[in-house]
Amino acid sequence: MPRRQIRVTGxxxxxxxxxxxxxxxxxxxxxxxxxxVLAEAERAAREPTLPAxxxxxxxxxxxxxxxxxxxxxxxxxxxxxxxxxxxxxxADVAAFVVPGGALDAEAHRRVTTLYFPxxxxxxHPPVLxxxxxxxxxxxxxxxxxxxxxxxxDGRPTATDVRRALVRSRAKLDYESVQKQLDAGTAExxxxxxxxxxxxxxxxxxxxGGISLNVPEQEIAERDGTYxxxxxxxxxxxxxNAQISLLTGMAAAELMLAHGTGVLxxxxxxxxxxxxxxxxxxxxxxxxxxxxxxxxxxxxxxxPHLPHHAAFLQECTTLLRGAGYTVFRGGxxxxxxxxAAVAAPYTHCTAPLRxxxxxxxxxxxxxxxxxxxxxxxxxxxxxxxxxxMAEGSRRAGTVExxxxxxxxxxxxxxxxxxLFDGTVVDVQEREPTVGTVQLESPAVVARIKSEEGAGRxxxxxxxxxxxxxxxxxxxxxxxxxx
Numbered sequence: 001m002p003r004r005q006i007r008v009t010g011x012x013x014x015x016x017x018x019x020x021x022x023x024x025x026x027x028x029x030x031x032x033x034x035x036x037v038l039a040e041a042e043r044a045a046r047e048p049t050l051p052a053x054x055x056x057x058x059x060x061x062x063x064x065x066x067x068x069x070x071x072x073x074x075x076x077x078x079x080x081x082x083x084x085x086x087x088x089x090x091a092d093v094a095a096f097v098v099p100g101g102a103l104d105a106e107a108h109r110r111v112t113t114l115y116f117p118x119x120x121x122x123x124h125p126p127v128l129x130x131x132x133x134x135x136x137x138x139x140x141x142x143x144x145x146x147x148x149x150x151x152x153d154g155r156p157t158a159t160d161v162r163r164a165l166v167r168s169r170a171k172l173d174y175e176s177v178q179k180q181l182d183a184g185t186a187e188x189x190x191x192x193x194x195x196x197x198x199x200x201x202x203x204x205x206x207x208g209g210i211s212l213n214v215p216e217q218e219i220a221e222r223d224g225t226y227x228x229x230x231x232x233x234x235x236x237x238x239x240n241a242q243i244s245l246l247t248g249m250a251a252a253e254l255m256l257a258h259g260t261g262v263l264x265x266x267x268x269x270x271x272x273x274x275x276x277x278x279x280x281x282x283x284x285x286x287x288x289x290x291x292x293x294x295x296x297x298x299x300x301x302x303p304h305l306p307h308h309a310a311f312l313q314e315c316t317t318l319l320r321g322a323g324y325t326v327f328r329g330g331x332x333x334x335x336x337x338x339a340a341v342a343a344p345y346t347h348c349t350a351p352l353r354x355x356x357x358x359x360x361x362x363x364x365x366x367x368x369x370x371x372x373x374x375x376x377x378x379x380x381x382x383x384x385x386x387x388m389a390e391g392s393r394r395a396g397t398v399e400x401x402x403x404x405x406x407x408x409x410x411x412x413x414x415x416x417x418l419f420d421g422t423v424v425d426v427q428e429r430e431p432t433v434g435t436v437q438l439e440s441p442a443v444v445a446r447i448k449s450e451e452g453a454g455r456x457x458x459x460x461x462x463x464x465x466x467x468x469x470x471x472x473x474x475x476x477x478x479x480x481x
Contacts, residue, residue: 016219016226016409019471020118023401027394029114033125036102041125044096044103045132048142051095051163055145059189060089061170062135063177063240069130070113070122072350074168075243077192080149083157084196088146088247089166091133093124093351093358095142099376103128111391113353114398117219117406122353129352137171144361146247154199159250161361161368178236197239200246209342210295211245213238214316215309219406226409232303244349245341251364252336252344258367259330262360262384263346266322266339269294273318276424279459280314280444283422283437294318310442320396324356324385328378356388407443409471418481421464423447423456431455436464436478445476453480 024031033041060074074089097103107123114121122129132141145164149157172190180186181194204211216231248264255261274294281288281297284307288297298315301308319340327333338345348364351357359377366373419438426434432449434456447464449456463481468474 015412016405016471017118019405019409020116020402022472023398023405024116024121027398027401029121029398030110031121033106034102037106038125038127040098040102041096041127044098045127048095048132051092051142051165053145053162053164055089055143055164056140056167058087058089058166060087060135060166060168061172061190062137062168063172063174063193063236066173069134069136070352071135071168071171072352073244074135074143074166075193077189077196079188079192083149083151084154084192086146086148086150086196086243086246088148088243088349089135089143089164089168090146090247090349090357090361091135091352092142092144092163092361093128093133094362095163096128096133097124097358099374107355107358108387111355111387112395114395116398117402123355124352133352135166135168137168140165140167142166144365146250148246148250150196150199154196154203156246156250159254159368161251161254161364163365174234174236174240177240178234181236193236193239193243197235197242200242201238204242204245204342205299207342208295210298210340211238211241212298212312212315212340213301213303214312215303217309217313217406219410226412232309245345247349248345248347249341249343251348251360252346254364254367255346255360256332256336256344258363258370260328260373260378260381261326261346261363261367262356262381263325263327263333263336263344264322264338264356265325265333265335266319266337266341267335268339269318269321277314277318279422279424280437281311282459283424283439283461284308284311284442285439286311306442307439313442314437314444324388326381326385328381355391356384359384404475405471407445407476408469408474410441411443411466411469411476412471415466415469417466418463419466419478420461421447421478422461423458426456426458434458438464443476445478447478447480449480456480 058076060076062071062074064071072091076087078085110123113123143164143166145162147160151157213233218229219226252263278288301312303309303312325333336344346360347354348357348360362377363373421436421438424435424437432453432455434447436447437444464478465481467479468477
């Protein structure tokens with residue numbers, strides 16, 4: 001599922017970059033790994049646990065941003081007489097990390113890779129996450145290999161998962177993939193990405209699921225000022241994501257059938273959250289008739305349009321109630337589905353960047369083989385939701401603080417100016433404080449009325465004045481004009 005992506009360009013000494021460095025210090029982000037962790041990672045990189053099954057004959061390929069080196073997934077797609085076969089290799093982190101060791105303890109402390117607009121703080125040391133455990137082209141390495149057969153309509157008919165040695169043949173990026181698909185020059189394993197992706201999107205619509213094509217927000221420095229732009233995702237981004245989603249759904253079904261597992265769950269969004277999103281739509285002049293559902297609206301949006309892109313960013317707020325649900329002994333939990341997926345689902349395709357995926361992978365392999373999960377998995381299972389919740393909160397704090405800093409940089413030279421906006425949220429206990437969505441630039445920020453003023457007009461358009469914005473010290477704040 002998407003997170004809010006922000007990328008910053010500009011000189012290292014620019015105020016925005018300096019503010020982001022200060023944020024790392026303030027949040028006590030663990031930028032470096034200890035010597036014991038690094039030594040264990042070096043040993044593991046040299047001597048991983050290798051599987052007996054050799055699948056290096058499968059010509060896998062990866063699709064990632066051009067600069068990415070922590071490659072979790074590689075795929076190969078082929079036709080069957082009555083459908084398609086998806087083979088999806090996932091980095092096998094458990095082949096390198098010894099349960100209870102220094103690497104394992106550090107991963108449990110970090111929980112997730114943290115993404116800042118100017119870089120990332122990895123879950124595992126780069127010698128593993130960007131080296132020996134990464135599915136880099138030409139490198140033979142251990143992986144967890146999924147084989148999912150689909151019928152002619154894209155529905156799963158059979159699933160297998162096992163450890164295997166794999167070797168990716170090519171590292172592709174989204175733009176080059178899209179060009180090949182558009183030109184009709186892609187070889188069949190890649191050309192089928194469009195065919196299978198479109199079928200899976202149709203299955204998503206049929207079950208009521210939603211995929212958010214969230215654009216990447218870029219803040220570029222030019223002549224001492226900052227400009228906001230969006231990189232809209234390509235169709236190939238979405239088709240690639242459908243393969244990961246397919247695997248996460250297959251994993252959930254395997255674990256539910258076996259009786260022990262960990263799911264990524266999300267209840268239906270509360271009416272208040274949807275109401276706030278409707279006010280945001282009005283602020284951005286997006287027509288959302290009351291008879292049109294949220295899912296239907298999302299499918300009409302064009303991420304190339306700035307106001308649609310901004311709205312898609314705000315749609316991620318409906319994903320904030322997601323969590324991890326564990327179960328064992330054949331006792332099915334009360335909530336098994338993810339509301340946006342509209343089906344049972346789990347995280348299992350990004351173990352280099354997310355702790356829970358290593359555990360889900362082990363549980364799925366045990367389920368497929370009809371075996372009991374490893375003891376180290378069962379011993380940590382009950383604590384995993386709490387651990388992941390803590391890591392998710394930390395990642396959420398990083399994201400919110402980064403957005404505040406980036407928006408302050410964007411507006412730092414416009415203090416005192418007037419803007420058109422809509423109040424999309426008002427604090428219940430302090431109705432003079434709330435949130436305003438600007439029409440242009442598409443910024444969401446805090447608004448506070450002056451002392452003695454009445455409550456903010458929830459859902460109404462109004463003129464607002466920017467009263468503060470400094471990426472180094474003051475978050476963006478508006479007041480009714």
